[in-house]
Amino acid sequence: VRGTVHGKKVAVGTRLFLHESGMHRDHMPSETARHRLHGQGVMMVGVGDRCVGLIVVEDPIRPTAKEAVDQLRAAG
DSSP: OEEEEEEEEEEOHHHHHHHHTTOBOOHHHHHHHHHHTTOOOOEEETTTEEEEEEEOOOOOOTTTHHHHHHHHTTTO
């Protein structure tokens, strides 16, 4: 997502997306890597020409996941 807020360029997305949006600074590589190591998804928030924050999401596997997948396979 990209747009303008109060006259400033703002973007939310991957590092590549921010780079393509002209946000070349402060991509927080160690923070991003730490979250990805734990299986979390990371989206970056950019303002102006730099990354100013991260949005980290996690969707843990539920205990019933195997049963649900087995049912889907059985249903074709």
